[in-house]
Amino acid sequence: MKAIIQRVTKASVTVGDELVNSIGQGLCILIGICREDTKEDYKYIARKILGLKLFDANDGKRWGNNIVEKQLEILCISQFTLYGVLKKNKPDFHNAMSADQSQALYQEFLTELGTNYNKDKIKDGVFGAYMQVHIQNDGPVTIELESPKKHNVVQEKST
Template structure:
């Protein structure tokens, strides 16, 4: 699971002309569910959101209190695009959990949030709908969270990206998807021939 946590003065979700949910001071959390997520990922994200210390105390000491400590509200918004992978300039969402599964998973996540906190403090958008999300970010403060399973998965991906970047730097090849493969190969071949002469 992935969560983008934003500290807000206020936030709301609308679908068309209908106001679905709104909160005052608290957190607006975008939630992404991957096809590999398990209840352990959910448990981790719930715990982190509720205990994340992003609020000041009464003496204005920073990073001192959680949303629970302050008795603030949380607006959760499902966001499958958090698992986008770029293919050139077009996002691909194959890493996101399928819609039917992810809806059940997301609804269970909301239940766990309500069990761990005060049910009336947890607000929601509308799953699968085209929403307009309005926030007044406080700070701004935006924190990205990722469950341990996803952290482990991202390590090989980061290593692969680092190797690709190193190769491109060494060879001078461009990584733009729009450039034809033949053009890339010609560029590399030309550079290699220049270094050998």
């Protein structure tokens, strides 16, 4: 499982002209699910996200608090393209888990975040939809995180 974590002052997701969800200050997280991901992968990613010290503490200490300590919101967006590889100039997504399997794992991931934090502060987009994600990055601060499980992920092929 892979997460692109962005500290934001605000973020929102729309489908067509409809606003699906929005948050103020917090984290916007793009989530990619590999075809071999399991419960252990989403538990690891959720634990790391909730523990990341990406916010200044109230005493002014840089990188002193995590999302839980600051009681901020999280906007999660499923994004299968995070496991894309290039075949010449065309992306190939065979490393991403199929939509029917990944939707269940993604929902379990969201539940895991809510269980270990506050479910009312966890928002998401529409799984599988064509979405527009509006991010106002704060810093900018962007962290890439991947579960440590070794996958048989195929990299770019040269032909």
